[in-house]
Every structure is written in C-alpha cells, then in structure tokens.
Amino acid sequence: xxxxxxIRNFCIIAHIDHGKSTLADRLLEKTGVMAARDMTxxxxxxxxxxxxxxxxxxxxxxxxxxxxxxxxxYELNLIDTPGHVDFTYEVSRALAACxxxxxxxxxxxxxxxxxxxxxxxxxxxxxxxxxxINKIDLPSAQPEVVRKEIEDEIGLDAQDCPLISAKMxxxxxxxxxxxxxxxxxxxxxxxxxxxxxxxDSYYDNYRGAISSVRLVEGSVRVGDKIRxxxxxxxFDVTECGAFLPGGYLPTGExxxxxxxxxxxxxxDIADIRVGDTITLAExxxxxxxxxxxxxxxxxxxxxxxxxxxxxxxxxxxxxRLRLNDASLSFxxxxxxxxxxxxxxGFLGLLxxxxxxxxxEREFDLDLVTTAPSVIYHVIKTDGSMVSIDNPTNLPPxxxxxxxxxxxxxxxxxxxxxxxxxxxxxxxxxxxxxxxxKYIDGGRxxxxxxxxxxxxxxxxxxxxxSRTRGYASFDYELKGYVESDLVKLDMLLNGExxxxxxxxxxxxxxxxxxxxxxxxxxxxxxxxxFEIPIQAAIGGKIIARETVKALRKDVLAKCYGxxxxxxxxxxxxxxxxxxxxxxxxxxxxxSEAFMAVLKMDT
Amino acid sequence: MTxxxxxxxxxxxxxxxxxxxxxAGRLDRxxxxxxRVLDEARSxxxxxxxxxxxxxxxxxxTPSLLTPEQLRTLCGGLFAMFPPAEGAEVTLEANxxxxxxxxxxxxxxxxxxxxxxxxxxxxxxxxxxxxxIHSFDQALQAVDMTREAxxxxxxxxxxxxxxxxxxxxxxxTLESLMEAGVKHISCYSLxxxxxxxxxxxxxxxxxxxxxxxxxxxxxxxxxxVLRRGGFERYEISNYAQRxxxxxxxxxxxxxxxxxxxxxxxxxFMRGERFCNPCFDRYMxxxxxxxxxxxxxxxxLEEEILLGTRMSRGISLEHMRTAYGAKALDALVVSGKKxxxxxxxxxxxxxxxxxxxxxxxxxxxxxxAAVQDAALPA
Numbered sequence: 001x002x003x004x005x006x007i008r009n010f011c012i013i014a015h016i017d018h019g020k021s022t023l024a025d026r027l028l029e030k031t032g033v034m035a036a037r038d039m040t041x042x043x044x045x046x047x048x049x050x051x052x053x054x055x056x057x058x059x060x061x062x063x064x065x066x067x068x069x070x071x072x073x074y075e076l077n078l079i080d081t082p083g084h085v086d087f088t089y090e091v092s093r094a095l096a097a098c099x100x101x102x103x104x105x106x107x108x109x110x111x112x113x114x115x116x117x118x119x120x121x122x123x124x125x126x127x128x129x130x131x132x133i134n135k136i137d138l139p140s141a142q143p144e145v146v147r148k149e150i151e152d153e154i155g156l157d158a159q160d161c162p163l164i165s166a167k168m169x170x171x172x173x174x175x176x177x178x179x180x181x182x183x184x185x186x187x188x189x190x191x192x193x194x195x196x197x198x199x200d201s202y203y204d205n206y207r208g209a210i211s212s213v214r215l216v217e218g219s220v221r222v223g224d225k226i227r228x229x230x231x232x233x234x235f236d237v238t239e240c241g242a243f244l245p246g247g248y249l250p251t252g253e254x255x256x257x258x259x260x261x262x263x264x265x266x267x268d269i270a271d272i273r274v275g276d277t278i279t280l281a282e283x284x285x286x287x288x289x290x291x292x293x294x295x296x297x298x299x300x301x302x303x304x305x306x307x308x309x310x311x312x313x314x315x316x317x318x319x320r321l322r323l324n325d326a327s328l329s330f331x332x333x334x335x336x337x338x339x340x341x342x343x344x345g346f347l348g349l350l351x352x353x354x355x356x357x358x359x360e361r362e363f364d365l366d367l368v369t370t371a372p373s374v375i376y377h378v379i380k381t382d383g384s385m386v387s388i389d390n391p392t393n394l395p396p397x398x399x400x401x402x403x404x405x406x407x408x409x410x411x412x413x414x415x416x417x418x419x420x421x422x423x424x425x426x427x428x429x430x431x432x433x434x435x436x437k438y439i440d441g442g443r444x445x446x447x448x449x450x451x452x453x454x455x456x457x458x459x460x461x462x463x464x465s466r467t468r469g470y471a472s473f474d475y476e477l478k479g480y481v482e483s484d485l486v487k488l489d490m491l492l493n494g495e496x497x498x499x500x501x502x503x504x505x506x507x508x509x510x511x512x513x514x515x516x517x518x519x520x521x522x523x524x525x526x527x528x529f530e531i532p533i534q535a536a537i538g539g540k541i542i543a544r545e546t547v548k549a550l551r552k553d554v555l556a557k558c559y560g561x562x563x564x565x566x567x568x569x570x571x572x573x574x575x576x577x578x579x580x581x582x583x584x585x586x587x588x589x590s591e592a593f594m595a596v597l598k599m600d601t
Numbered sequence: 602m603t604x605x606x607x608x609x610x611x612x613x614x615x616x617x618x619x620x621x622x623x624x625a626g627r628l629d630r631x632x633x634x635x636x637r638v639l640d641e642a643r644s645x646x647x648x649x650x651x652x653x654x655x656x657x658x659x660x661x662x663t664p665s666l667l668t669p670e671q672l673r674t675l676c677g678g679l680f681a682m683f684p685p686a687e688g689a690e691v692t693l694e695a696n697x698x699x700x701x702x703x704x705x706x707x708x709x710x711x712x713x714x715x716x717x718x719x720x721x722x723x724x725x726x727x728x729x730x731x732x733x734i735h736s737f738d739q740a741l742q743a744v745d746m747t748r749e750a751x752x753x754x755x756x757x758x759x760x761x762x763x764x765x766x767x768x769x770x771x772x773x774t775l776e777s778l779m780e781a782g783v784k785h786i787s788c789y790s791l792x793x794x795x796x797x798x799x800x801x802x803x804x805x806x807x808x809x810x811x812x813x814x815x816x817x818x819x820x821x822x823x824x825x826v827l828r829r830g831g832f833e834r835y836e837i838s839n840y841a842q843r844x845x846x847x848x849x850x851x852x853x854x855x856x857x858x859x860x861x862x863x864x865x866x867x868x869f870m871r872g873e874r875f876c877n878p879c880f881d882r883y884m885x886x887x888x889x890x891x892x893x894x895x896x897x898x899x900x901l902e903e904e905i906l907l908g909t910r911m912s913r914g915i916s917l918e919h920m921r922t923a924y925g926a927k928a929l930d931a932l933v934v935s936g937k938k939x940x941x942x943x944x945x946x947x948x949x950x951x952x953x954x955x956x957x958x959x960x961x962x963x964x965x966x967x968x969a970a971v972q973d974a975a976l977p978a
Contacts, residue, residue, distance in 0.1 A: 528939060528962055551817045554960040556790040556838040560621075560660060561606055561853055561867040563903065564874055564891065570906055573965045585938075 002075045004257045005185045009097060009214065010130075011079045013122060014104035015112035015472060019134040022166040023104055023175070024080060028245055030172050031064035031076065061097075061212060061259050063242035063249065068180045076179060077242070077259040079199075095121060097199045097214035097259055100128040100183030102175065103156075107133045107141035107163075110149050110441050112472035113413045119154055130182045131158050132175055137165040142441070149440045188256030193285040194218030194226075196254075196262070196278040201269055203323035207239060209266040213278060214259050216289055221253035225281040226264060229288040233271050234281050235264035269323045297329050297345025298406070298477065299352055299456050300373050300389040302499065303359070304341030306366035306579060306590045311340045317363035318342060321355060328355060333390065337499040337583045338368055338593070343390060349456050368581070368590040370499050374452045377404035377480050391501040394487050397538060404480040405505075406452040409434075412463070414471035416444045421466045429454035430505060449478060451505070488513055490520065491534040491541075495584035499593055506537075514543040519595035521545040524588055531586050603870075604852045605654040605683055607638060607675070608863030609664040610880055613699065617732035617802075618760075620794035622865035622879055623662040630884075631671055637884055638863050639678040641877075645860055646682045649870065653686035655857070656849035658694070659713075665695035669707035676711040679862075685712060690848040692717055692756075697743040698735030705750035715754040715847075716747045717787075723774040727763055730808070732798065737777075744781045754845060756785035761823055762816040763791050764799075764808040771819055772826045779830040784845035788823045789838050790816065817958060824954055837910045837957050854907045856900070872900075898972065901928065905968050909960065914944075914951025924971075931974030935967050 014020035064076040079097055095101065101122045105111060122129055131150050133143050143163050150158040162178055164171030200212035220226065224237045240262045241251040254260045266272060277288035305314045315332075322328050329345035346352040352372060359365050376388045379401045388394055410431070412422050416438070423433070423446065431448040439445055450459070455475060463471055488509050490500035500520075504512050513535030520533050524547050535543040555566060580587035611631060612623045659675075667675070685691055692715040693708050705716070720740040722728055728736065740757070747755050757778050761771050778786060791810070793800045802808045811819065824834055832840040839850055852859055861868040864883035867876045875892045877883055895903065901924050908915035921929040932950065936943040942956035942963060956963055 528942065528959060528966065550959050550962055551813050552820065552958050553962045554790075554820075554837060554958055555792060556788070556820065557792045561859055561861055561869065562876075563853065563869065563907065564867070564876065564893065566906060567899075567903070570902070570961070570964060570968070573961055574969065577965055577969060 002255075002258075004188060006072060006074045007077070007185050007257045008074060008100070008179050008183050009077045009079065009186060009257075009259050010100040010102060010179060010183050011095060011098050012102045012104060013115075013118040015106070015109070015114040015118075018104050018106040018109065018112075018115075019166045020104050021080075023102070023132070023134065023164070023172075024078060026166050026169055026172045027064060027076075027078060027176065028062065029169075030176060031066050033062065033064050033245060061243045062245050063259070066176055066180070069177060070180075074180055076176075079259060095125040095127060096197060097212075098125075098127055099186055100130060100179070102179070103129050103131045103150075103154075104134050104166075105131065105146055105150060107135045107143045107146050108138050110142075110146050110443065111153050111413065111439065113411045113445075113474035114472060116153070116411070116413075117474045117476075128183050129154075129156055130175075130178055131156050131161040132171075132178075133158075133161060133163050134166055136163045137168045137170065145441050153439055186257035188215065189217050190219050190256040192217040192256075193283050194220055194278065194280045195285045195289055196220065197289050198272060198274050198276050198278060201272040201274055203269050203320075204263070207263040207265075209269040209272050209323070211262045211272050211278065212243075212259075213254070213262055215254050215256045217256050217285070218280070219253060219255045220262065220278070220280065226262070226278050227281045227284060228271060228273065228276050229279055229285070230273055230276040231271060235266055235271075237262055237264050239263040297327070297347060298374060298452065299346045299348055300343060300375070301346075301352060302333060302335060302338065302341050302370035302390070303330075303344050303356070304335065304338040304368045304370075304499075306368050308339045310365060313363065314342065314359070314365055314367075317359050317365060318344070320363075321358060325355075327351070335370075335392070335499045337497045337581050337588070338370070339581075341368075345389070349460065366579075366590070368499075368593050370593060371502050372456045373503065374406050374456065376406075376485065376503055379403070388503070391487050391503045392498045394503065402482055403485045405483045405485060407449050407478045407481050408452050408455060408475040409478045410448045410450045410455070410473065410475040412446045412448075412471050412473050413439070414444055414446065414467055416442050418467040418471055419444050419446065422446055422463070422471060425459075425462055425466060426450060429459060430507070450475070451481075451483070452477070453503070453505075454508075486537045488516075489536045490516060491532075491536055492520075492524075492583050492586040492588065493529075493531050494534075495586075496536075497583045497588070499581075509537055510542050513537075516595065517543045517545040520592055521547055523592035523595045524586070526550040527587055529585070602655040602686075602852075602857055603649075603652045604656040604658070604849055604857060604859040605679075606658045606660060606849075606859055606861040606863075606866055606868075607664075607679065608660060608662065608861065608866040608877075609667065609694075610634075610662040610864055611666050612661070612663045613666065613696070613734050614732065617730065617798040618791060618794070620797050621662070624880060627880070628666060631667060632674075634863075634884070635667075635671055635675045635678075637886075638675065640886075641862050642679055642682055645862070649860065652683060654683055654689055655686055656690040656692070656847075656852060657683075657685055658692045658849045660692075660694045660717075662694075663696045663699055664693055665699045665704060667704070669703050672704065672707055673711060676713070680712065690715055690754075692847070692849060694719070695743065695747075696735065697740040698733070700743045700746060702746055702750060705747055705752065709751045714752060715756065716752050717756040717758065717785075718743055718747075718783075720757040720774075720778065721760045722763070722766070722770070723777055724766075724770050727760075727766060727770070730764060730799075731760070737774075741777075741781055744778075744783060748782075753784070755783045756787065756841075756845075756847065757783050758787045758789065759823075761788055761790050761819045762811055764803065764810055766811065766819070768815075768819055768822050772822060775823060775826045776830065779827070779832065785839070785841040785847060786827060786832060787839050788827070790820060820958060821954070833912070834954070835912050837960060851911070854911050856903060856907060869895075897924070901971060902968050905932075905971065906964050909950075909952050909956075909964060909967070912951060914949045917945075917948050917950060927974045928971050931970045932967060935970035939963060939966065 012020045061079045066074045066076050133146050136143050147158045150156050162171045162174040195217040196213040196215045198211045202210045204210050222237050225234055227234045239250050240254050242249045242260045279285040305311050318330050327347050330342040333343040334340055373389055378386045378388055380399050381401045426448045431450045434447040436446045484506045485503050486506050486509055488502050488504050489496045517533050517535050530549045531547040533545045534541045580589050610623050611628050612625050614625045691713045693713045694717045696719055723737045759774055827840040834840050835846045858870050864880045873894050875889055877889045878887050936945055936950050944951055
C-alpha cells in the first residue's frame, strides 16, 4: 500500500473547450501511464460522442505514479468530471472523492459561467483549488489579465499558478509538482471499519456491476464480504483495484485514501446506489458517510420508436443506458399519435440530446421525440397540487385554480459588446433582471431569473448565435412561481394531436402557435386531401396554415411488361408511408414532431 | 390465355429520355440476335408447351429497323411454334423514320395487324429535344403508308409534360393525329430516368420541367381533347376508339400470362415474374437474374396497382373470391374515403380522372388498408 502522504486525489474543472481533456492526456503521458503514440486524442473521453462534442459526460478515474522532485513516488488519482451544467450532479459526486481540484482557465477566454459554477461546487466540498492558465501558446493569450481575473473574481492566489499549453506540452511538469505541493493528502484511517463512498457505477459485461469508490476509512480486499449500507445487500468481492485509462489495474486490496473500483459479481446495477457507503459485513461501520441528494430530472420528453415494432428494442436500450447513467429516468407512456413509448427525464437539454444520440447511434434506433417539457405545478380548485411533466395530463381547465412553473437563476458571462443583445434575449424569454457587473478584460456578468421552459426551448442556440459564441451560460433551479400558463394544442384536419401539445405562457402562445403551424406545414408532405393545420388554446384557434392537396403523382409511362419496376417504386412509397404516423386522417412524418423543437429564425 | 412479347433492342440512335434496353450501332448483329431469340423460343416451347398467343407484341428498341427478310425469319420461326390465336392482336412497334412500304407489306403478309408508331410530338423543337430521328411529316406519311399496306389498326405514342411544352402544342399534336385517322393513342408523361441525356440536362439546369401545376393541366387537357375526338380513356395513359383498345396492353393490367422473348424481356408465367439478361449476356445464352414468385400478398398488391390503372377498375367479386371478404371490405372502406377520386359502382372499384392524377398515392393507401386486413400482423 502507498502511504497516505504520497496519495493525491484530484479532479480537473474547466469550462468547455478550455482544455481539460488535453491536460488530462498530457498528465497521463508525462507520468508514463500512456505513451504518446498510444493515445488517440483525449483518452478519458472514451465515448465517441464525448470526443466528438469535446465534452465529458461520465466521470472517470485513473491512477498515475509520479516521481516528484523530492525523489518520492506519489500515487496521483485523477477523477475526470463533466464540465457542463447539466452534469453538475456528476461533478459533485466526483468532487466528494477528491481533496483538490485543478482549475483550468483559457488564457484567451478568461473565466466563464461554468468555471464559476464549478469553482463554487469545489469550494462547497472544501477542495484545495490549483489554478492553471492554459493555451499560453496562442497569440491572443493574455495570461496576466486572466491571472488578475482569477484573483479578483474567485479570490484565489494565482501568483504562482502554472502557465501552460496542454496542447504543446508546455508547463506540465510544473502542474505535476504543484499537485504534490498544493493538494493535501487524504486524511484517512485504514485501521477503522471500512467506509467506501460510491461515487459512480458502471456495468461491465465480464465483471458485472462495478462501483467506483473512494475509501474514507478502513480497507477492503478480494474475498471480503461487503455490505451496501443503504439497501443492506451483501456481496463477495471478486476483484478490486485502481483504474487505468480504458481499463482496470487489479491490486487485490484498497486502503483508506485510495480511489478505485470494487467488483463483486453484482448482477443488478440497482444494487449499487451512487452515494451509498460500502462497509464490511464482518466488521461494519456504525454509520454511513453523508450521501448525495438523489438526482432530480428537470427536463422531460416522450421518446417513441419511429417503427412501433422497435418498442422492445427501445426499452432494452434505455435500460442499458440507465446502467451507467443513474440520472436517466423513464417510464412507459402511450400517445394517440405515436403509440407506445417512454416518458424520459433528463438533467437538462444537453443530457437529453446526448441520450437521444446514443440511442440512435449505439443502438441503431430511429426515434420520434416530443417537445421537451419541465415539471409544472397545477393547483386545483380543491386545493390539491399535481405535478405535470406531460401536457396531455393537464387537468381540465375548470379544475385548475392556477399553475406554477420552475424558474432558474441564470448567469451569462459575455464580452461587454453583447450586453444589449443578451438583455434583449432574456427579456424576450420573460426573464427578470437581477444583476450586472463588470469583470476585467471588458467582460460582463449578467444574472437573470428565467423560466426554465424558455431556457429549454431555444435559449442556448439563440444565445450562441446572437453573441457569435462568445457568451457562456449557466443556471440552477431556483423555485416555482405562479404563472399564466396555457396548453397549446395543434389540430391536424380538425383533430388535436396529443404529441404536439405544449404548455406555454399565454403571452408567448400566439407566436409559438404560429411558428409551429408554419413548421408543420413544411414538414407534412402533401396528401390526397388538403390538410388544415391549426393552433388552438382551449377552443380558440389562434393560427392556421394549410397543406395543399397532392396534384400529380402518377407513372403515366410505358414500362411494357416490366411490372417489377412499378412495384419497386410503389415499395419505396410504402416505405415512406411506414415512417409516417397516422393522426386522424393525416399522415405525419416523424420529423414533423421535432418541428416544435426547432428554433425560431 | 397467354401473350407473347419479343424485344428488338436495336435503334438508329438512343432517344434523350430512353432508359430501355436499346442500342444504336449494333444492327450488324441482328441476324445473330434473331437466331438467338428463336433458340430461346424453342427452349420456352419445351418448358411451357405449345400455346396460341392471344396477342403478340414486337417491341423495342426499334423493330421496324429489321429488314423484311429478318422480320420474315423472326415471325416465321416464332409463329411456327406459337401460332397466334384466331383474332389475335399482333403489333409491330415502328419508328416513323425507319418504316418502309416493303417492310409494312411484309408485316401485313406475316399476320401483323397493328402498328404502333412512336410519334411523340408534332413540334420540331420538341422532337429535337427528345432526340427523335424523324419529323412530324414523316409520322403522317408513316400513317398513310401503313394504311396502304392494309393495316388499319394504327396506334401512336405521344409525350406530354416535356420541357417548355405548352398546352396548345400538346392539344395540336393529339388533334392532328386523330385527324390523320389513327385508332389508338398512348399519351405518356415524361418520367426522367437517371442515366438519360434529358435527366442530365434537367439536373444541370439547362432544361426545366413544366412543374406540377402545368403538368396536371396537361394531363387533364389530354383526356379532354382525346375524349372530344371520340377516344375513350381505358387506362391511365391509353385512349382508343371503341373496339380498338389494345389487347396486349390489357394483359399487363389484367395480370394475364405473357412470355417475353429477347434480351431484357419481362415475363409473367404461371405466377412467376422473371426477366431476361441484357444484350451481351443474353447473346451468350445466360439466364436472367431476377425471378419473383408472386405470393398471395404480392398478387393482392399487384391487383390494386395494376387494376386501378384501368378505367373499368377492379372487380369486387374477383377480390372477394381470390382474397376473402375481409380484404374486400377493407378495400371498399378505404376506397369510399377517397371521395371524388375513387368510385365504387356496378360491382367494381375504379379511379376517376382526378384519381388517375394521384394514382400512386391512392394505390399506397388502398394497398396498405387491404394488406392490414388480409394479413393480420
């Protein structure tokens, strides 16, 4: 075992694109865990989607041996954390397993909204923070300005902070030395009964469900009988050890202060509850470690198979994804228009997008998704309250006394030039201005209270386009506020289509209704009859478009006796029809249901 | 009752819209080809036994490119094995630019009693655009020549929905042909096929199609002009004076048996569809690739796809006996929803002129409804 004073458990926190993964790669390379030639870029982001989008979704850990200038060999455990606001929950789990955090700040961009959010989280967990200024090789780098920003905005001493270029490999040794110097070793007692905090779980086809753990007290070895303190279930440890990039390093035992994994032939991932404490059955700890708050999904949408026959495959795929993503929730629901599918809950919009893409890519499923919704509180006339995450379940209007919607605390950091554009956007989104202050480097931090249902609609995209990508955005749930909400229905040929209904603020209903009707008009192909498309609140029509009837669709050609050719053409048309949903008398293509999600131009 | 089709793949030049199996500049192999077709006929004769075709169609390509001697060899050999039935319709497809009085009188002597002329359009500009080798005057001369040879059952092919074609031009073409005394007119709308010159010209923007509205007007106009001239529409693109409807055409839509001889020829024999290979492989005596045995589900679909092309439509009684009461009910229920496009009367389901315009969409609709009923999942 490594003596505690030679162990350093840390994570890296950064705004997206500030170079977190590249720095992690360099640390792996410098400590010899991975040779440069073996590395595809960004080893820790092993999911295809993670690499492609430059984000980390799952927290991961890896152990690196490092011989410091004092001649001693240190065990560095790097726990990778997601950077995006949607995954704050995962971040906070990872932070609980660390004593310190490297804060990476881009020398050309400075502090961003997510940097602050992550720093506050780290401070909440009493972590020692080691600031690092990255990308100093770029011509537009302003390390001194950024150094001052870190000192002024975060209040950290940045005088000695390493100036690095993870990309060019500059300053990496300095970072490693600083980790040893600044980040404290774990305080732990291996002689006490085992207390291991589960900060993540995975499913491995060969080992079963695996817990990622931080041992706070005691030790564990292969053959020990462990007990999950919350659920009381017991298992025999079959393997334990440290993490390597993309793999495992079985060590046979783990001690207080270590970060590693425990496999115990656990078949059901549900038996490993993230936040639970593992102890030994023989010599149990008297109380568990403080756990995590269970995660609360904030955004919901319906996910349906494009082909109804794929329902079971979709169910299997969702179950497989949930094995490694406890924050994904789903339950069966049915829609008149879409048939059998699932109501899924997500941490946020990005999380939703990622799940959809993983279902499509990794499981090769064709999906139809409905417009995202938040949870609304409906206070009924009898005084009772119901939570609604699907517009279809809204009680009749005469039973509703009033409704409440969730608001978030939103922070935007932007170059000062875009202040006007951003305030205009927040205003349009029914935002309530809270505060604005100037940061060094000509930038502004703006805070607003925003309704979450506007944020999930097209806020990110609009913000990006109006600030040419320069503004950063972060939010956290604030609470519920009474609001004048209405249910907006879309009628196709006079029949309401449940999958297209949304709950929206009355002031925004007309614009949304018009825009959805226009998009549906473009998305629905012409059919044998004219199709009126209407947007309605209650019985009142507020917008109308028409899909004209098909005029000419005929093979007035001589193919002689070649009937096969005609049949093939028919086959193609039938395939097209198969991909459509029947809503009353109207055929609606899957894409049309997505039309309601698209941003206004 | 079985019909016979013979494919003659030779052409003077390839037309700009054509994607059929046809070759310019291979006429030197015509003798060899005819022998190969007779060879095939012999082997089919062994397979299916003797039959007297209800109709015969010599199509192409350009069968009128054959010399009178070649035509005699072909028909002589063919009819020795498969003598046309009493009153059979025997058609020769002809290009107005290649017919000669000699060929036509030989044809009449051999028992050919119907000529189908590829006229396509009256206007020089359109003929050029299509890559035709003849003028409209030549077409009219061919009509006269055919009659002089003693063949009075004359059909002409006309095209509509061509780039820059006007409604007046289309009407003029149709009226001039009726005036010339032809008995049957097929009016096809241009379908762009990949790999043709016209396709490339349209895709590259050099030419543009009239657009859906104008095309719809042209198709309506054709039906109207022809009807005024006493031509009844008996199929989506076929019009004839009473009694001159093409038997051979109807065999395709009625799903009768037909044996196709020659390269790339299609057959439907005893519930099986198959196709001969293209020229080079055919000449080597190789077999075709695609063979489809039409099962109940597929034949039900074919009935709808093909039956609705005919003005008289589908017999409901036939649907009931062949596919059951459930399939019939579904067909009727789904048909009744298509007001103005589908008519159900006198024991038949048929499409109206408006229905013909969207035939594909209607077939998909009806086929889906019937299939769900006939073959519960």
